[in-house]
Amino acid sequence: MRQKIIAGNWKMYKTNSEAARLVRQMANRLEKNPAKKCKVIVCPPFTALSTVNEVLKNSKIEFGAQNLYGEVEGAYTGEISAKMIKSTGAKWVIIGHSERRRYFKEDENTINRKIQVALENKLKVIFCVGETLEERNQNLTKDIVLNQVEWGLKGFSEKELKNIVIAYEPVWAIGTGKTASPKQAQDVHAFLREMLDALFESNISQKMPILYGGSVKPENAKGLFEQPDIDGALVGGACLKADSFHKIIKSGEKVF
Numbered sequence: 001m002r003q004k005i006i007a008g009n010w011k012m013y014k015t016n017s018e019a020a021r022l023v024r025q026m027a028n029r030l031e032k033n034p035a036k037k038c039k040v041i042v043c044p045p046f047t048a049l050s051t052v053n054e055v056l057k058n059s060k061i062e063f064g065a066q067n068l069y070g071e072v073e074g075a076y077t078g079e080i081s082a083k084m085i086k087s088t089g090a091k092w093v094i095i096g097h098s099e100r101r102r103y104f105k106e107d108e109n110t111i112n113r114k115i116q117v118a119l120e121n122k123l124k125v126i127f128c129v130g131e132t133l134e135e136r137n138q139n140l141t142k143d144i145v146l147n148q149v150e151w152g153l154k155g156f157s158e159k160e161l162k163n164i165v166i167a168y169e170p171v172w173a174i175g176t177g178k179t180a181s182p183k184q185a186q187d188v189h190a191f192l193r194e195m196l197d198a199l200f201e202s203n204i205s206q207k208m209p210i211l212y213g214g215s216v217k218p219e220n221a222k223g224l225f226e227q228p229d230i231d232g233a234l235v236g237g238a239c240l241k242a243d244s245f246h247k248i249i250k251s252g253e254k255v256f
């Protein structure tokens with residue numbers, strides 16, 4: 001059985017006090033109504049990681065960062081290293097999000113390097129892939145995700161790959177309210193699994209969770225989670241309210 005995961009990407013939202021309040025509300029809901037099947041992860045901005053760690057001390061919710069810099073340390077003004085993230089108590093980091101690819105011009109080499117430093121520092125990785133609308137319309141979806149996975153995961157050992165989760169996030173579905181239909185998502189997830197099978201040995205394809213991301217909401221989560229190759233979600237907008245995030249977790253608990 002693959003690990004099921006509901007992760008929240010807070011993006012550039014929430015000050016420290018807002019983050020503490022939100023994560024406390026989430027933890028309270030989960031205390032009353034525990035998630036037994038899904039691992040729950042929140043990814044607040046860097047500035048709130050230590051605060052979130054304090055609030056989550058006795059909770060099963062895990063947390064992570066949304067990015068890191070692909071060097072161990074050095075004169076890189078304004079950047080944050082894997083070791084710094086790890087020192088906050090974080091276990092996870094999102095790498096290769098389409099907003100990083102698009103606004104900060106992160107390419108496959110940069111992403112591969114970032115995954116490497118994350119793993120070297122014992123951070124688990126949520127590695128994002130996905131096509132733009134233009135690419136989908138040109139029938140390029142599979143070529144795009146193949147290239148992203150092949151380069152992004154290049155050079156990692158079987159042991160390292162166990163600490164990586166893929167998030168398929170079609171760019172046209174992120175923050176747009178337009179979700180991929182369960183079938184559209186399932187098609188790409190199944191393809192990703194076939195690809196993992198071709199690229200790596202030892203059943204990695206059957207073990208690696210593949211999350212779906214892109215306008216996941218309480219209303220559409222169930223249909224997505226019912227698909228055989230969808231192992232959970234990376235949620236943006238709907239994770240900024242404890243209530244809607246909890247409803248998505250509950251859908252997972254029902255389906256998985």
Ligand code: PGA
Nearest residue numbers: 174175214215235236237
């Ligand atoms: P969204 O974002 O749920 O707001 O579409 C998802 C993501 O960017 O990870």
